[in-house]
Amino acid sequence: MEGLAAFIIITLMIIIVPGPDFFVVMKNSITSGKGNGAMAALGITSGHVVYSLLAVFGIIFILANMYYVFVTIKILGAIYLIYLGIRSIISARQSMNFSTSQLKAQRITYLSSYRQGFFSTILNPKALLYYISILPQFLSTGEAVTSQIAILTAIVTTVILLWFIFCVYIFQYIKLLFTNRKIKAIFDYTVGAILIGLSLNLLLSKSS
Secondary structure: OHHHHHHHHHHHHHHOOOOHHHHHHHHHHHHHHHHOOOOOHHHHHHHHHHHHHHHHOOOOHOOOOOOHHHHHHHHHHHHHHHHHHHHHHHHHHOOOOHHHHHHHHHHOOHHHHHHHHHHHHHOOOHHHHHHHHHHHHOOOOOOHHHHHHHHHHHHHHHHHHHHHHHHHHHHHHHHHHOOOOOHHHHHHHHHHHHHHHHHHHHHHHOOO
């Protein structure tokens, strides 16, 4: 196993590019607080743990050769992103007619934030593609493959968790901007539109 530094840098570069996971963490952190943001980050990490375990046991490479698995994940992922996008837009409309009691009612549970993070990852075929395209590039044929995969996937999940926890921390500094209900509504509309746009991009992509 060679090039650990390169592997970490490439992994970091991939997750830094804003995608569904990023916007799920951002939305939860800004509108519901750092606890919800952290739970969304934990959900994302859990999704990668599942893929990591599938990679360690070799199951992920079997699934990669099943076309209908990719198609199913792609469709379900797109539907879920559309669902999150519509929820964000509904939240934006509610923000324009808010009261203190309504605002409290809009706060979501930690479990809900966790689920959003988990499903945004587990239903993202690009996450699956990472484990069957990027990860194998750093395996050495002369060593135990299972051990190498276990080490690399442990690094992946650690890097992902640390990155999104860092994002949660940063989002707290811009959270004050969203105490203005009009700005919050614009933010919710924007995130909703981006998530729906990402879902359409997912459906139209040829990665499967």
